[in-house]
Amino acid sequence: MADITRALVPWDELREAAPDLRAGVYDGVAAPPADLSGVEMYVLPYAKEHGPELIAGMPKLRVLQTLNAGYEELLPLLPDGVTLCNGRGLHDASTAEHALALILAAQREFPKWVAEQREHRWTREHTGSLADSRVLIVGYGSIGAALDVRLAACEADVVRVARRPRPDEGVHGVDELPALLPEADVVVLIVPGGPDSAGMIGARELALLRDGALVVNVGRGPVLDTAAITAETASGRLRAALDVMDPEPLPADHPLWDAPGVLITPHVGGGSATFYPRAKRFVAAQLQRFTAGRALRNVVVGG
Numbered sequence: 001m002a003d004i005t006r007a008l009v010p011w012d013e014l015r016e017a018a019p020d021l022r023a024g025v026y027d028g029v030a031a032p033p034a035d036l037s038g039v040e041m042y043v044l045p046y047a048k049e050h051g052p053e054l055i056a057g058m059p060k061l062r063v064l065q066t067l068n069a070g071y072e073e074l075l076p077l078l079p080d081g082v083t084l085c086n087g088r089g090l091h092d093a094s095t096a097e098h099a100l101a102l103i104l105a106a107q108r109e110f111p112k113w114v115a116e117q118r119e120h121r122w123t124r125e126h127t128g129s130l131a132d133s134r135v136l137i138v139g140y141g142s143i144g145a146a147l148d149v150r151l152a153a154c155e156a157d158v159v160r161v162a163r164r165p166r167p168d169e170g171v172h173g174v175d176e177l178p179a180l181l182p183e184a185d186v187v188v189l190i191v192p193g194g195p196d197s198a199g200m201i202g203a204r205e206l207a208l209l210r211d212g213a214l215v216v217n218v219g220r221g222p223v224l225d226t227a228a229i230t231a232e233t234a235s236g237r238l239r240a241a242l243d244v245m246d247p248e249p250l251p252a253d254h255p256l257w258d259a260p261g262v263l264i265t266p267h268v269g270g271g272s273a274t275f276y277p278r279a280k281r282f283v284a285a286q287l288q289r290f291t292a293g294r295a296l297r298n299v300v301v302g303g
């Protein structure tokens with residue numbers, strides 16, 4: 001009985017955080033412990049292909065902790081009565097920084113300068129800017145607020161949109177989008193995935209944008225209709241900077257790779273160096289709360 005593993009965590013140093021749980025380690029790469037029958041709390045490996053398939057072998061599971069902010073893909077795998085906690089907040093700095101980097105790179109045409117550097121060419125030309133641009137943040141939650149702070153420092157004019165309006169915070173409701181899209185220079189999508197948001201920005205919404213507007217997606221790929229943004233960028237009417245895609249990975253022969261004014265990163269927004277220390281501190285505290293029977297943070301199902 002004394003040796004039963006009551007928690008499974010992705011990093012070895014977390015085992016010290018709550019010794020009573022006798023945590024085993026599974027990083028999504030090396031083999032997990034053989035006996036998972038006593039696991040009550042499972043912290044999924046981050047950004048690995050493997051992890052969720054172990055849930056089925058944990059009959060005593062009480063808490064599933066994902067380190068992602070998005071969790072819609074876990075819902076079908078969650079056994080009845082198991083609490084699900086997400087990683088809301090852990091990615092704010094990293095994802096907001098990535099969104100800002102994409103916007104600045106696109107506005108100041110860094111892909112062009114990188115190509116010019118490769119050719120050893122000194123061709124001077126002035127570019128657009130972020131300062132004085134109107135930036136529409138669609139999905140004004142935890143990451144959206146972190147991006148807002150960064151955009152304010154860049155002297156952008158920020159307009160905020162969430163599912164429901166929050167007038168006291170200057171946040172518009174999503175039903176106001178048709179009136180807001182035509183006024184935007186940059187639209188940043190930070191909306192969670194799932195059936196409610198799939199195809200939310202399609203051909204009709206993109207058609208409302210000004211010529212030359214920039215569409216940034218750091219939320220979930222299916223929120224933006226891939227065929228529609230491919231058509232609008234292939235014609236050169238709109239530009240795009242995309243960290244998430246539908247499908248992922250984007251097939252090597254997809255026309256979006258070569259469309260003019262398109263900047264692509266492979267879903268790396270949330271996982272930069274700043275994420276890992278924050279995630280480890282958060283999980284250590286969650287394990288201690290679980291051991292002490294205190295309320296867990298970031299509960300999104302059950303509790």
Ligand SMILES: NC(=O)c1ccc[n+]([C@@H]2O[C@H](COP(=O)([O-])OP(=O)(O)OC[C@H]3O[C@@H](n4cnc5c(N)ncnc54)[C@H](OP(=O)(O)O)[C@@H]3O)[C@@H](O)[C@H]2O)c1
Nearest residue numbers: 069070091139140141142143162163164192218219269270
């Ligand atoms: N690129 C990356 O590597 C990366 C990293 C981390 C997260 N993400 C993605 O970013 C998403 C947001 O993370 P977060 O921590 O900021 O989440 P959050 O705090 O829950 O905020 C989500 C925001 O989106 C709004 N929203 C939800 N559904 C909507 C809809 N159908 N239409 C319009 N707005 C909608 C919500 O509005 P209400 O407040 O009115 O409900 C809320 O303001 C995650 O779910 C994840 O998919 C990506």
